[in-house]
Amino acid sequence: MSNTIQPRLTKVFRFVRASYADGVAELAYAFDDGEELVERIRFPHAPAIPAARAAAFDAALKLLHLIAGVSYYKAGVPPRIELADGPLDDATAELLDQLYLHGLAEFAYRNGLDLRGRISFPRGGAAPAVGALALPKRTLVPIGGGKDSLVAVEAIKSIGGEATAVWVGNSALIAACAERTGLPTLNIQRELAPGLFELNRLGAWNGHIPVTAVNSAILAVAAILYGYDSITFANERSASAATLEYDGQQVNHQWSKSLAFERLLGDWLHTHVAADLDYCSLLRPYSELAITRAFAKLTPYFDVFSSCNRNFKLLGPKPVDRWCGQCPKCHFVFLALAPFLPKPRLLAIFGRNLLDDETQAAGFDALLEYQDHKPFECVGEGAEARAAMQALSQRPEWQEDALVERFRSEILPQLDVAQLALEPWLEPSAEHRVPARLQPALAAIG
Ligand SMILES: CC(=O)N[C@H]1[C@@H](OP(=O)(O)OP(=O)(O)OC[C@H]2O[C@@H](n3ccc(=O)[nH]c3=O)[C@H](O)[C@@H]2O)O[C@H](CO)[C@@H](O)[C@@H]1O[C@H](C)C(=O)N[C@@H](C)C(=O)N[C@@H](CCC(=O)O)C(=O)O
Numbered sequence: 001m002s003n004t005i006q007p008r009l010t011k012v013f014r015f016v017r018a019s020y021a022d023g024v025a026e027l028a029y030a031f032d033d034g035e036e037l038v039e040r041i042r043f044p045h046a047p048a049i050p051a052a053r054a055a056a057f058d059a060a061l062k063l064l065h066l067i068a069g070v071s072y073y074k075a076g077v078p079p080r081i082e083l084a085d086g087p088l089d090d091a092t093a094e095l096l097d098q099l100y101l102h103g104l105a106e107f108a109y110r111n112g113l114d115l116r117g118r119i120s121f122p123r124g125g126a127a128p129a130v131g132a133l134a135l136p137k138r139t140l141v142p143i144g145g146g147k148d149s150l151v152a153v154e155a156i157k158s159i160g161g162e163a164t165a166v167w168v169g170n171s172a173l174i175a176a177c178a179e180r181t182g183l184p185t186l187n188i189q190r191e192l193a194p195g196l197f198e199l200n201r202l203g204a205w206n207g208h209i210p211v212t213a214v215n216s217a218i219l220a221v222a223a224i225l226y227g228y229d230s231i232t233f234a235n236e237r238s239a240s241a242a243t244l245e246y247d248g249q250q251v252n253h254q255w256s257k258s259l260a261f262e263r264l265l266g267d268w269l270h271t272h273v274a275a276d277l278d279y280c281s282l283l284r285p286y287s288e289l290a291i292t293r294a295f296a297k298l299t300p301y302f303d304v305f306s307s308c309n310r311n312f313k314l315l316g317p318k319p320v321d322r323w324c325g326q327c328p329k330c331h332f333v334f335l336a337l338a339p340f341l342p343k344p345r346l347l348a349i350f351g352r353n354l355l356d357d358e359t360q361a362a363g364f365d366a367l368l369e370y371q372d373h374k375p376f377e378c379v380g381e382g383a384e385a386r387a388a389m390q391a392l393s394q395r396p397e398w399q400e401d402a403l404v405e406r407f408r409s410e411i412l413p414q415l416d417v418a419q420l421a422l423e424p425w426l427e428p429s430a431e432h433r434v435p436a437r438l439q440p441a442l443a444a445i446g
């Protein structure tokens, strides 16, 4: 990467090319006339692409190129986007406009940028005509190392569905969870363009990107390459709730886990890749609390899983014992599991009692949306955190712990107790996009 580039002063972001050979996809981007930034995705033991699926593969690869570009685009957020292959059809351009605007909303908010009216993918191209491909009836189940995907795995196993545990990246923790599922495994490697880190060093804009969208697009390519008719993420109902609102705009850290994104991508795959490729979230009907209740029964995973995102950094140190104990994910998962697990069991998982540590008060306050907004992390709604805390405040084994006692004496008097029941959070909602073939798995969750 030429160090003459000033990322924040660039004028054009270019999608240069996407190519694939021998199991390796290369996705190339550039700012202005700068050097190429090339991301590589490696698909292990890749079979030859069957001729009947060649067009679908090309369409999925093209979408991956467009979606994965978000990591690089954000470094400069220049005013113009150029596509080497010409304009997109309207549905594709709409998907990309929405993803870049909402998926980068947290990034924009935290950097004081306003992306409204700035992101506009060239449109005017023709839409393809796509039919079904008779894809094999088997499912890719993405694994993230945490509780949610393991609940989804066990639900799919409960109906005897043929499935593969798949993950992107080289996390040993995720690999251990995937092995523990007992399913066949597939590990896809993703290598960000090294030039991005150089741009960061040169003062590029930086911040959260909609990583679930990138993983989803990688798995759409994998589904066509290896032959799967479904990809079932484990995105909960609460993921659709905004983290905060400002200036009339919703900012949702988890936007690419939301139902809105699931609809956009699921419909797009049906109309642009294969009518029989289903993309959905198996956990969409459930709150975080319904999921932690289901996970509390999955004891074989207790010594391998972790929801702490600090494990998944590409660069820098990771927690020594899987749970850093300091971050919003650690706080939330501790709180959300507490009503459903015997206390000693929970303390054994985390190696400490986060609710008896006064120094963590501010972290739990944010989860409860008390004097703060919900953290920019993958955590449940404030109201469900409050319901969990209220449940603990009524249990003798928890009620004397420092932060539970603080909730009872300081926060509870300001709340409407009628809004704090746990049970309503355990009820599934009817809204989901799980295909008929997989719907029996929902019964295993709750
Ligand atoms: C692991 C993590 O949370 N990383 C976020 C963190 O990145 P950081 O700079 O502290 O370290 P690295 O992860 O090592 O990344 C180095 C730089 O690389 C760039 N980058 C990385 C991955 C990527 O896909 N695209 C990238 O451009 C970026 O410049 C990094 O600085 O802070 C970053 C800035 O806020 C975040 O972008 C990193 O988040 C990762 C993309 C990531 O994988 N995060 C997931 C754990 C995550 O947040 N998952 C969400 C799911 C919701 C969603 O899909 O939006 C969640 O669990 O809430």
Ligand SMILES: Nc1ncnc2c1ncn2[C@@H]1O[C@H](COP(=O)(O)OP(=O)(O)OP(=O)(O)O)[C@@H](O)[C@H]1O
Pocket (backbone or CB within 6 Å): 141, 142, 143, 144, 145, 146, 147, 148, 149, 150, 166, 167, 168, 169, 174, 212, 215, 232, 233, 234, 235, 257, 306, 307, 308, 378
């Ligand atoms: N590296 C990855 N490769 C593939 N899929 C992933 C990866 N990381 C996360 N996912 C998937 O993205 C979705 C959202 O991730 P999320 O972190 O919420 O789930 P989780 O790790 O299963 O549970 P938890 O909420 O406890 O962290 C899940 O379906 C998860 O499997």
